[in-house]
Amino acid sequence: MKLSKIFILVLTLTLSASVLAQRSPVQEPMVFQSQQQEERFNQLARELRCLVCQNQNLADSDAQLAHDLRAEVHEMLVAGKSDDEIKTFMVDRYGDFVLYRPPVQENTYLLWLAPLVLLLGGAFILRVIIKKRAALLVTVPNDEPGN
């Protein structure tokens, strides 16, 4: 019991140590040239995925890679690159997966159109059911006097 707890403690410490041992650059606060530029930065950091912890975006993640990529985005913004250029930079290296909002293209048509198809399909089924029930409603009162 005790031994297993010690084992888990040692394991946790060793694993975290190896992560902490990664070289981390001095974290300087980012300086922006304008309010607008800062907003663009925040927007981009929210739209780009951190690939280490794949369900977090760059803004949320504290992984080393996320730090570096944020710095990269910042540098490109200051250098006057457009949002599209920055996204292209990321996609060229990490693939479409880096974008939280998948682009509309051949292999994502299903993804983008499926909700619409499902909605229309649902509406159609609903219509059929309502029509059926409406038909029932009409026949019931007609039968009643006969009984």
Added chain:
Amino acid sequence: MISRILPLLGFILLVVLLFVGLNIADRKTNLPSPLIDKPVPAFDLPVLASPGQKMSRESLLGKPYLVNFWGSWCITCRAEHPVVTELAKLNAVYIVGMNFRDETEDAVAWLKKWGNPYDVSLTDFDGRVSIDFGVYAAPETFLVDPSGTIVFKHLGELTWEVVENEILPRVANMESGS
């Protein structure tokens, strides 16, 4: 009758989708790299522990080579180290060790302790080149053909299976000139 069966069919469809989804979930750790069939990103990096000496992408043109991203902080790199060592013994392909986000002393100590399988070790301490390679985990391994094009990428621990089934046949192909 159909209205009785439909919900059941819908349920079965959901179950099938669940299992398909669970199977795909494993694959998200091995995303296709957009760099396959593209030229190797440019680099001109210092050789590990050899001050003043540098090696660039251009100087590696003309032969197939493997780029193996590793760091002394990376546990999986230790795990794949015997495989890289075995591969190095075959002398089948030139192996470039890309030591990234690391410190010189740590990297040198690591190679001393476990053995150095690399033909050359380059240092990418700020991780800039690793970003150009789209590296997001360690280790990652890229196979480059003599014209400087990336033909294969493996993410995570290199296993002997990958070496035998993916890397060696491709290298053999390059040498036979096809």
